[in-house]
Amino acid sequence: MSIFMWWFLISGLLFFFGAAVGSFLNVLIERSIEERNWIRGRSACDFCGHKLAWYDNIPLLSFVFLKGRCRYCRKKIHPSHILMEVLTGVLFVWWFWGGFIILNIFRLVHQPFRFVQPLFWLLVAVLLLVIVVYDLRYLLIPDWTLWLLLSLTLFYRVMLVLGGVMQVEDLVKSLVAAALAAGFLSFLWLITLGKGMGLGDVKLIIPLSLLVSWRLVLLALVGAFIVGAVSSLALLFFGRLKWQKPVPFGPYLVVGFLTVLFFGDQILNWYLSWFML
Ligand SMILES: [Zn+2]
Known part of the structure; x- marks a missing residue:
């Protein structure tokens, strides 16, 4: 496989990984706003309170297969869920292309910041995304x-x-x-x-x-x-x-x-x- 194929494959995997991170951040934010326990307890529907099974919670895919609605009460899931998942995925891909490939392979940044700097901007970007989506x-x-x-x-x-x-x-x-x-x-x-x-x-x-x-x-x-x-x-x-x-x-x-x-x-x-x- 050529190097470009690898880069695209890694981008795809990173997109799904980022979407999973976004999905996890959704849960953290909703629980911190409702002042519930961060770690314990399974996720539930905002409307009917039905506990969600693992297959209701797969990043991106569940939203697509359930057409953006709760499986149990059919109410529309808030768009911030899918927005966070897609955009966090995009940020991970951006980090890989902008930070990792351009900065590291073409050596635009000096040591010791070559690895710290792109990682820092990814974390900052994800946090800013969380802040914007939830302030809205x-x-x-x-x-x-x-x-x-x-x-x-x-x-x-x-x-x-x-x-x-x-x-x-x-x-x-x-x-x-x-x-x-x-x-x-x-x-x-x-x-x-x-x-x-x-x-x-x-x-x-x-x-x-x-x-x-x-x-x-x-x-x-x-x-x-x-x-x-x-x-x-x-x-x-x-x-x-x-x-x-x-x-x-x-x-x-x-x-x-x-x-x-x-x-x-x-x-x-x-x-x-x-x-x-
Ligand atoms: Zn429901």
Whole structure:
């Protein structure tokens, strides 16, 4: 078999493995939100409470064969289940192609980060996916996802400093930028009496700020507000949203920060070029 065939075979296997991880994360999130025991007890249908057998719980396949409905009461299963499974699978494939093949085989990253770095971004991406999907569904962000994300980003930044890739000064500036951003959001949280955004959003901005250069934190925040305003207006226009109804802000923050992570420098240069004409 050629190397490409192997790569595709591995991609397929990783997709199913990722889908299984996504399915497991669904269970963890639902149990942590309902404050049930994380480990014990079998999964049950949200509607009829019927215990699910192992063959009702196979990632992707069960959803397809049961046409997205419960086998026992025929009620529709929430789309967040299949969404998490498919997208986590996609992230694992992305990790393999982007992180493993491109970075490692073409050697774009220096030791010791060749294996740590792609793994770090996979974990961050999966956590951000969990946060976005469940903020959209429940309007809250579970604390354990935020703690995990914060520990990961802090650990990674400290590793970069110890590895000599980044200066201590940059880490300090990032921490200050994160604190300022969190301060600004807590101010908004206070004056809107918690109606504009949740405390989860205030906590979320700290690890997000540590993921990007300190220069880009403000730009990401502005981006999040623009995306939030535009999409809220669009949803209002199409009648999918009512005034006064709370809006999840976490997904907009994630979109804002991911945008500057990938395109921040270009956006900043483009913006600055207007002043240098
Ligand atoms: Zn059911």
